[in-house]
Amino acid sequence: MSKISTEDQVQKMLSIIYQIPIGLVETDLDGNIVEMNAKSIQLLMPLFFSNKLPPTNLHQLLEILAPEIRSMVKSFIPQNGNVINQLRLEFPLNGNEGTKTLSYVFSIDKLGENSLMYIFNDITEFYQKEKLLDQVSQEKAIEQNKFEIASGVLHDVGNAVVGFASYITQIKRTMENNDIATLENLKGFVEKNQASLSNALGEKKSMAITELLGGVIINQKDNLDYVKKCMADQVNIIGHVQEILNIQRQYVKGRHTERATINIRSVINDAVAMLSGALEKNNIVFNFDSPANLPQIKGDRTKLMQVFLNLLKNASESILNRGDKIDLKEISVSVSADSDKIIVSIKDNGSGFDQKTGASLFNRGYTTKSEGTGLGLANCKSIIESHHGEITLASEGVDRGALVTIFFNL
């Protein structure tokens, strides 16, 4: 380094050193700090402080934070050379907001007989982002896996349902071959011969036989009606199951398809059909208001389906969270359109959220659910945006419901 001669040069050097966004520290072989730049103080002072060490010897600090580095430096024999190159280390820091884990990357060069250069940086933020990305790709793999399992299950359940339906049809046919007609013939025969029977058995007994036959016939008819009604219910339920399976199959099949023409109303209808069981079970009233002839949009039906399923699930979970505080549990979806956009609003009277939570809801990795991944709404947002749309989420506050509004620009 040339000798710094003028004040101008000193100031230039200073601003360079100050702007170098990497910590640089030179120590002697015992770790006593000889020179250090501003960034290194910014990064090291909190560590010295939280470990209650004077900020004069780096080795004392590393002895606590990263003993492996200390031993690598100690066992480095040559006069000069690279001791450690870009080693990532993790250690705890007790700051104002509790303990957090820091990730630092360290390089160490031996510059001479009694000089070590430590070059390091705080990569906590990068490392966290990388971890989150990893998690997202893992989620995707799980999603793929889920699809494969789902299509397998759909296939098997579909087959089972077909078998079940044909079995019920058989039972129905068997039921039609009953003995009620024969019993009625017998009753007619007994009534015709009432007089002779009375002579033979006495009037009371012959009347009793007629009444008994009448009673048996009524019982048989009642039972048959009841069984028929149950059968009819079964057939309806199977019909519903098959309908849901068909919808599901369509989405499993259609997940690689290109953008097609889509009717938003029918997508929402499908989503509601899939959730209708859960809504009914939890006594949630569902209102749907949509004009019959909506303009169609181009898009990915499967992905939009995911969005509406997700939003409706969120709405009903939020209502259930609020629990018995609500008299009427209600989700209202309304769709409207004008010349340049379709507007979908989904309103619930569930637990809502405060402003601070609202600001983070669309962030990847943010969740208020104990078992959530924080990917649901973030994914919804990117799917809607890929359909030239916008999604907003509003609430007047905790326990005051929430309103999701989606615009699809035509």
Place this chain on the structure above:
Amino acid sequence: MTFNTPAIGEWLDSNSEENLDSLPFGVVKMDYHGIVSLYNQTQSDLSGVLKENAIGKHFFTQVAPCTNNFMVSEKYHKEQLDEILPYMFTYITKPTPVDLRLIKGSNGNQYLLAQKRAG
């Protein structure tokens, strides 16, 4: 007037740059955003940064990035502040142990005072 004088903020508010220059400890006067409006001679001697290179700049990132952490810069997020702590400056690259006094008043000014420590 010493580094430890209680309620020094009011005195600093009302004194001229000339008076502050003659103090035996460093004084940096900033607004609540951290923009430097006064950088006294002792502070300049401690850090090596000339007054004219400090005025108008953001203290915690441009003038003294060594303070940009929870121990110093983040303390100024509080509404009121008067705290002394041991810290480290660099004169170019020479470590210089200092005591810092962080002061934030309610009239739009905040101060960082620095006094060289022996050792």
